Amino acid sequence: MSSPLSLAAVDGLRALTPGAQGTIHFNHAGASLPSLATLEAIQAQLWREATIGPIEAGAVGREHSERARLFAARLLNARPAEIAVTTGNSPGWGAAFAALGPWRPGERILVGRHEWGGNLATMRLAAQGAGAAIEVIPSDSCGTVDPRALEAMLDERVRLIALTWLPANGGLINPAAAIGRVARRHSIPYFIDAAQAVGQLPIDVVEAGCDILTGAGRKALRGPRxxxxxxxxxDFLSRLAPAFVDTRSAPLNASGDPILRNDAGRFESSEASLALHCGLANALREALEIGIDTIRARIDSIARTLRTQLADIPGVTVLDQGIERSGLVAFNVHGLDPLSVQRSLTAQGITIGSNGVGYTPLDMEFRGLKQIARASVSYLTTESEIGKLLEGIRALTR
Structure with missing residues (x-):
């Protein structure tokens, strides 16, 4: 178990984060603030490419890519061969989904109510063209996806279960491992979108029982976009045929035949930004050194404080559901459009997010929400920053 993150340690981490010096940042779920060391890792690789040539500098960059893979495997309790470094959460998720192959009439995809809009768009295009169906798993009274309801929906036509672990439109945390146990009992492929979870929650892919899990570098990990x-x-790899390959994912053998890699590298491209790989490797290293349990504990404490104090402001409604919650805090101010709230706070030097229906359409439509304001915290967030955010919101309600 990691030790608590002291205020002195937070101050030290903030001192090594350029963005923390001039920005009151409450949009860590959109993209967090990278450390100076992460920026320097990116710049060092770019400088090597500029001075000795991009191809010639590739050897050093590939070493950092392998470090990123090793660090990510440690973070997720996976094997390095099970990790691909991609260009983002959606590209990784979409590539894995496409690799499932064509869909057939009558096949079913079961999704949580909080599924990311981009994933839904990908699934709908495939399902509509093939006559397959996408169905929503009911949620329980707390708003989280219900594993028992999922079990009652299953039959031989279900080909995929998809879950967004932490929705983009609020602090709810779905029961990923409980859903995974249902999927494993019935041998149904299970995809987890962990874009908001990676770097914020302790993740064990074995415990989660997933076949695919995707994450983003720019969010809680504080890596590059x-x-x-x-x-x-x-054991799931053999069931996946990538929609396209290149000389990295399927190198040609002596006879000129493409040979798919027997690891997650079959989803990587030879055309990659090694400078960004260097930054990702450093961000992963920093997260592991701080400790994900420590990060989770601090983010949870900060988010609880923010929710409680937001709820005490007349005219503010906190919209988060679930029992266990993340560092995403959704709210609205009565009589004010969330976008105008966001713009007003930006004018005060305070950044928040504002999400519309397109981000989590099934949940937003179910709950009758058109737009939400979202303040998302990091382990870097301080009580002073929370105070300034609250004062800015109070000023809007007067």
């Missing part, structure tokens, strides 16, 4: 992680369970 344009980087993601794709976990592919080794």
């Amino acid at each position: 344009g980087m993601g992680l794709l976990y592919v369970r080794q």
